[in-house]
Amino acid sequence: MHYRNSNRQTWTWTVVCSCLSMWAASQTWGFEEGKPGVGLNGLLPAYAPPGLTEDDFNQFTDSIDDSWKDWSRETAGFVKDLYEGSHPTLADQQAAVQRVKVKVNTLEKALSDPRYSSISSQLKMLYGRLNPAVRLAEAMLNTLSMEPAEARQQRMQPAFAELQKAVDHLQADLAQYSNSTEWVRWSEINSLKGLKADDPAALETVAKVKAKLEAREGYSPVIKDFISREPFLQLEDALAAVLSASNEKGTFDATQLRESYAHLLDVLTQYQAQPTAELEADLRKTLDELRAKSPDGGVAVADALGSEYMNYNLRIVVSEGLVNRFFEETRTERSEIRERVMEANVYGYQCTEVTTKLDLVPNSLSASFALNLSGVIRSNANGYAPQATVHTVGYHTFNASKKVLFDGQNFYLENSRVSARANNQTVGATTKFSHVPILGRVANSIAIREANSRSPQTNAMAVQRIKEQVSTQLEKEAGEQFANASKQLQTKTYGPLRKYNLYPDVMTLSTTDSEMRFSSRLMDPDEIAGSTSAPIASLPANGMVAQVHESLLSHAFDRLGLNGKTMTEDEVRVLLESRLTEILGRPVEIPKPQNAAPEAEQQANTFVFDEKDPVRFTIDNGVVTLFIRAGLKRANGDDIPTQIISVPFTPTLQGDKILLTRGNVGVKPVVRPPNVTAQVARAQVMRQKIQTALPEQTVNAVFEVEQKGKVIKLAIVDLTAQGGWLVLALK
Numbered sequence: 001m002h003y004r005n006s007n008r009q010t011w012t013w014t015v016v017c018s019c020l021s022m023w024a025a026s027q028t029w030g031f032e033e034g035k036p037g038v039g040l041n042g043l044l045p046a047y048a049p050p051g052l053t054e055d056d057f058n059q060f061t062d063s064i065d066d067s068w069k070d071w072s073r074e075t076a077g078f079v080k081d082l083y084e085g086s087h088p089t090l091a092d093q094q095a096a097v098q099r100v101k102v103k104v105n106t107l108e109k110a111l112s113d114p115r116y117s118s119i120s121s122q123l124k125m126l127y128g129r130l131n132p133a134v135r136l137a138e139a140m141l142n143t144l145s146m147e148p149a150e151a152r153q154q155r156m157q158p159a160f161a162e163l164q165k166a167v168d169h170l171q172a173d174l175a176q177y178s179n180s181t182e183w184v185r186w187s188e189i190n191s192l193k194g195l196k197a198d199d200p201a202a203l204e205t206v207a208k209v210k211a212k213l214e215a216r217e218g219y220s221p222v223i224k225d226f227i228s229r230e231p232f233l234q235l236e237d238a239l240a241a242v243l244s245a246s247n248e249k250g251t252f253d254a255t256q257l258r259e260s261y262a263h264l265l266d267v268l269t270q271y272q273a274q275p276t277a278e279l280e281a282d283l284r285k286t287l288d289e290l291r292a293k294s295p296d297g298g299v300a301v302a303d304a305l306g307s308e309y310m311n312y313n314l315r316i317v318v319s320e321g322l323v324n325r326f327f328e329e330t331r332t333e334r335s336e337i338r339e340r341v342m343e344a345n346v347y348g349y350q351c352t353e354v355t356t357k358l359d360l361v362p363n364s365l366s367a368s369f370a371l372n373l374s375g376v377i378r379s380n381a382n383g384y385a386p387q388a389t390v391h392t393v394g395y396h397t398f399n400a401s402k403k404v405l406f407d408g409q410n411f412y413l414e415n416s417r418v419s420a421r422a423n424n425q426t427v428g429a430t431t432k433f434s435h436v437p438i439l440g441r442v443a444n445s446i447a448i449r450e451a452n453s454r455s456p457q458t459n460a461m462a463v464q465r466i467k468e469q470v471s472t473q474l475e476k477e478a479g480e481q482f483a484n485a486s487k488q489l490q491t492k493t494y495g496p497l498r499k500y501n502l503y504p505d506v507m508t509l510s511t512t513d514s515e516m517r518f519s520s521r522l523m524d525p526d527e528i529a530g531s532t533s534a535p536i537a538s539l540p541a542n543g544m545v546a547q548v549h550e551s552l553l554s555h556a557f558d559r560l561g562l563n564g565k566t567m568t569e570d571e572v573r574v575l576l577e578s579r580l581t582e583i584l585g586r587p588v589e590i591p592k593p594q595n596a597a598p599e600a601e602q603q604a605n606t607f608v609f610d611e612k613d614p615v616r617f618t619i620d621n622g623v624v625t626l627f628i629r630a631g632l633k634r635a636n637g638d639d640i641p642t643q644i645i646s647v648p649f650t651p652t653l654q655g656d657k658i659l660l661t662r663g664n665v666g667v668k669p670v671v672r673p674p675n676v677t678a679q680v681a682r683a684q685v686m687r688q689k690i691q692t693a694l695p696e697q698t699v700n701a702v703f704e705v706e707q708k709g710k711v712i713k714l715a716i717v718d719l720t721a722q723g724g725w726l727v728l729a730l731k
Contacts, residue, residue, distance in 0.1 A: 038088070038089065038090060038093075039087075039089075039090045039093045039141050039144050039145065040087070040093050040137060040140060040141050040144075041087065041088070041093070042258075042262075043140065043258065043261050043262055043265060044082070044083055044137060044265070045083055045265070045269070046083065046084065047083055047084060048079055048080055048082075048083045048084070049083075049133065049269065049272070050272070050273075051129040052079050052129055052130060052133060054076060054080060056129075057072060057073070057075065057076035057079070058076075060072055060122065060126055061073060061076070063122060064119060064122055065119060068119070071103075071106070074103075075100070075103040075130075078096075078099045078100050078103060079100055079130070081096055081099075082096045082097065082099075082100055082134075082137070090141070090144075090145050093141055094141060097134060097137050097138050097141060100130070100134045101134050101138065103130070104127070104130055104131050104134055107123055107126065107127040107130070107131075108127070110123055111123055111124060111127060111536070120536050121535060121536070121720070121722070124533065124535055124536055124722075124723070125535075125722055125723060127533055128531065128533035128722075128723040128724075129723075131308075131533060132304070132307075132308040132531070132533075135303075135304040135307070135308075136268075136301065136304045136305065138304070139300035139301045139303065139304040140261050140300075140301060142300055143257075143294050143295065143296055143300050143301065144254070144257070144258075146295050146296060148295065150296075151294075151295035151296040151297075152246070153197050153198060154296035154297070154299045154300060155245045155246075155296055155297040155299060156197035156242065156245045156246055157197050157299065158245075158299055158302075159238070159241045159242040159244070159245040160195060160196060160197050160202075160242060162238050162241060163192065163195065163206070163235075163238040163239065163241070163242055164193070164194075164195075165238070166231075166234045166235045166237070166238035167189055167192045167193055167235065167238075168365060169231050169234060169235075170187065170189065170231040170232065170234070170235050171184065171189050171193075172365070172366075172405075173229075173231040174187075174189075174231075176412065183226075186212075187209065187212075187232075187235070188205070188208070188209050188212075191205050191209075192205065192206075192209060202242075203242070203243065203246055206239050206242050206243060207239075207243060209235075209239060210236060210239040210240060210243070213227060213232060213235070213236045213239070214236070216228060245297065252293060252294065252295045253293070256293055257290075257293045257294060260286060260289055260290050260293055261290075261301075263286055264283070264286045264287070264290070264301075267279055267282050267283050267286060268283070271283065275550075275554070275616060275618060276612070276613050276616070277526075277527070277558065277612055277613050277616075278612060278613075280526060280527050280528045281526035281527075283305075283309070283528060284525065284526055284527070284528065285526075287301070287302060287305060290302075307531065307532045308531040308532065308533070309528040309529065309531065310521075310523065310528055310529050311521065311529060311530045311531050311532050312506070312508075312519040312520060312521045312529070312530050312549075313520075313521055313522060313523070313529040313530035313548070313549035313551045313552040313555075314504075314518075314519065314520045314521070314522070314530075314546075314547070314548060314549065314552050315517070315518070315519045315534065315545075315546070315547040316517070316518045316519075316544060316545070316546050316547075317515050317516070317517050317518075317539055317544060317545045318515065318516045318517075318518075318544040319514065319515060319539055319540065319541060319542060319543055319544065320358070320359070320360045320513075320514050320515065320516070321541050321542035321543075322540075322542050322543055322544055322731075323358055323360070323369075323516060324357055324358055325542060325710075325712050326707045326710055326712060327356070327357070327358045328355070328356065328357045328358070329355070329356050330353065330354065330355045330356075331353075331354055331356075332351065332352070332353045332354075333351070333352045333354070334349060334350070334351050334352075335349065335350055335352070336348070336349055337349060337350055337379060337381045341383060341458060341461060342454070342457070342458075343385050343386075344383035344384055344385040344390070345383070345384045345385075346381050346382070346383045346384075347381060347382055347384070348379060348380050348381025348382055349379070349380060349381070350377055350378065350379040350380070350381075350394075351377070351378045351379075352375055352376070352377045352378075353375060353376050354373055354374070354375040355373070355374050355375070356371065356372070356373050357371075357372050357374075358370070358371060358372070359372050360511045360512065360513055360514060360515070360516060361403065361511060361513070362511060362512050362513055363405070363510060363511050364510050365407075365510065366405050366406060366407045366408075366509055366510070366511075367405070367406040367407075367408075367509040367510065367511050367516055367518075368403065368404070368405050368406075368511050369403075369404055369406075369511065369516075370401050370402065370403050370404070371400075371401065371402045371403075371404060371474075371478060372399070372400070372401050373398075373399065373400040373401070373470070373474065374397075374398070374399050374400075375397065375398050375399075375400075375470070376395070376396070376397055377394065377395075377396040377397075377398070377466065378393075378394065378395055378396075379392075379393065379394035379395075379396070379424075380392075380393050380394075381394070383451075387431065387447065388429050388430065388431040388443075388444075388447035388450075388451075389429065389430045389431075390426055390428070390429045390447060390448070390451045391426070391427055391428040391429065392424050392425065392426050392427065392451070393424075393425055393427055394422065394423060394424045394425070394462065395423050395425075396420065396421065396422045396423060396462060396463075396466055397420065397421050398418060398419065398420035398421075398466050398467070398470055399418070399419050399420075400416055400417065400418040400419075400470050400471070400474055401416065401417050401418075402414065402415075402416045402417075402474055402475075402478055404478075404482065406509060407509065408507045408508070408509050409486075409489075409490075410486055411482040411483075411485060411486055413478060413479065413482060415475075416470075416471045416474045416475055416478075418466075418467045418470050418471045418474075419467075420462075420463045420466040420467050420470070421463065422458075422459040422460075422462035422463045422466065423459065424455060424458050424459055424462060426448050426451040426452050426455075428444075428448070429444045429447035429448045429451065430444065430447075431443040431444060431447055492585050493585070496582050496583045496585075497583065500559055500579065500583070501524075501559050502522060502556060502559055502583070503522075504520035504521055504522050505521055505522065505523055505524075506520065506521040506523075507519070507520045507521075508520075515539065522551075522552055522555050522556070523551070523555070524555075527551070527555060528551060529549065529551045529552075529555075530549035530551055530552070530724070530725075531549070531723070531724060531725075533723060534547045534549075534723070534725045534727065535547075535720045535722045535723060535725055535727045537718055537720060537727045537728075537729045538718070538729065539729070540717065540729060540730070540731035541731075542731055543714075543717070543729060543730050543731030544714075544729075544730050544731075545727065545728070545729050545730075546727070546728045546730070547725055547726075547727045548725065548726045548727075548728075549619075549724055549725055549726075550617045550618050550619045550724045550725070550726075551724070553617040553726075554615070554616045554617050557614070557615040557616070557617075558613075558614070558615070560575065560576070560579065560615075561575075562609045562614040562615060563609060563610070563611050563612070563614050564609060564610070564611045565608075565609050565614075566606050566607065566608045566609075566633055567606060567607055567609070568599075568602035568603060568606050568607070569596065569597065569602055569607070569693040570592070570596075570599065570602060572607070573590050573592065576590055577589060577590050593692070593693065593694075593695050593697070594695075595692060595695060596692065596693070597689075597692050597693075603635070604634065604635035604636075605632050605633075605634050605635070605685075605689060606632070606633045607630045607631075607632065607633075608630055608631045608632065608633050608639075608642070609628075609629065609630045610629035610630060610631075610642045610670070612629070613627070613629050614628065614629055614630065615627070615628055615629075618724070619721045619722070619723075619724050619725060619726050620721070620722060620723060620724065621721075621722065622650055622651075622720075622721050622722065623648045623649065623650050623663065623721060624648070624649050624650075624651060624721050624726060625646055625647065625648045625649070626646070626647040626648075626649070626694070627644065627645065627646050627647075628644075628645040628647070628690070629642055629643070629644055629645075629670065630642060630643065630645065631643060632685065632686065632689065640682045640685060640686060641669065641670070641671065641673075641682075642669075642670045642671075643667050643668065643669055643670065643682070643683070643686050644666075644667070644668050644669075644670060645665065645666065645667050645686060645687075645690055646665070646666040646667075647662065647663075647665050647690055647694055648662065648663035648664070649661065649662055649663070650663065650721075651719055651721060651726075652719075653701060653716060653717075653718070653719045655701070656700065656701050656702045656715065657698050657699070657700060657701055658698065658699050658700075658701045658716065658719065659696075659698050660696060660697050660698070660699065661696055662691075662694065662695065662696045665687045665690050665691055667682075667683035667686045667687050667690075668683070669682075701715055701716040702714070702715045702716075714730045714731070715730060715731060716728050716729070716730050717729050717730065717731055
């Protein structure tokens, strides 16, 4: 009897413990393979999203050359299988994702291969659709199957990346001080440089340097002030972020994580169908929640989304040739010579011809360039000494270089380097015996010979004098010009941008030996921005390429202040003119449409812009679409409630003009009206109003830019509107 009870108790405890174990396993963020809800099951859409459907791939296959058709058909099958196929286990899902990822890698290689330049636009379009989808799927799958140790490494990687940026910034800052070596040693920059999350001694080094900086109150006032500057404070923050990321996290609720992923995918689907500010805010909020719910701190998903939805939304590449069209100049200066050389007083004149050019210097962190001066000095002078008067002509050359670094805020100038060569030739002489026959010629020859014997000395003195004069002048002029440039940049360029909340939250500059690159992002905490997959455009030798993302246009118009305003077409145009005039620092005039409605008619039918998303832009398939959320306030009292109006424009380059062809204007209500007939009439009124305010038009593709007194004509030679980007090539 006792034995049977013991068996029953053992069996009961076994069942209870098994149930508890299964319950506990279901609450962790690991998943058993083969069960419903494993990995991506139930998260990904049941069918491939728009842009990746069978029909989309069929169109791509028909448009691409024969060498890519088989690849396209196979890729279409892999994509369909990823969304519609059965993948009960994590291994099955990883294999499905990997098959598509291999195809994405093929696209990446082809896009960097000049052999495929003729089809690069088609490949880029497909890459822009396929890469974000597979990256996000892979990120979610990896996070859902991640081990704790791997999750910790993933959490720490972004913090270490930011630490390296802070170290580079501090090192560049210290380089301007004479005792930089001592400060580099004190701050242990060489130990911090290159640290990675998997380095066993990394956290110990980080904690050690952080403790040094935190102890600043115990240092002398001079040292305390020095290490309280921004570069050191940024380093201290980066060190703290690394230590924070290294802390162990608690357990993660897989169910909540999957719910957040499902919501994220739903928001993305809605946003891709119809972007709104509300969906942008929801996307950012969901991403913040994922950082708290994910075992890796949301790093994998944030990286996948960041590259496509929070990247730069303005990129500009300028060729060295175009920079020098503005910067290069040759000037000629004449001056008197009045100086003492050895025992002679020298008088005469000289003519200096100087050519100034800018040479770009490779730098991945800032814009670097060298101011290069090359000059020729021609002189004609007489040297008066007690024994003789010597007539000398000179032909001297010099080269000077001054390296400049620009970080987007300030210019940093290095000391000038000057080299020179002097060549003085004595071409005549007179002495007190010059008027005496025979003896005079002999005396003159002796004077010339004596002067020529001293040529090495006089040339050396001339070289030293030229180097001193050129260096002094270059230091003075460059210092004044770049100090003024920094001031003008802050007051006349950045000032208006900050005033209207148009100043970018991220800005980077870099240079190669032939290009200067500028990238920026305009994005608030509840907004999203650009992507990495901008269409490719060739950079003209004496030109530039500008890539403008639809998010930049939408955010800029959102800051225009139309939200909730009641305005006529003319009032909107005047507002745009005044805002652009202030931002650009020059008069801007927007032509009034030829068939614009009279002022009285505009006043009788004024736009009432919505509080949210009054104006947005989308760019795709060669079309720039303007979305307006507005109603009409009418003098007859028959007001029209807020409508969503879509106005598609197809920009086409035709010679020196850009033709903006307007497509069909769409009108739909924000709130479904009870009377469909009334809505049809309202839509017609709004459509006619918009067609009058925004007609088809032709704009100049050639315009003038003035800089430093020079006027340069720039012509748009290529135009692409694809994948959220408007890309212009100018020369």
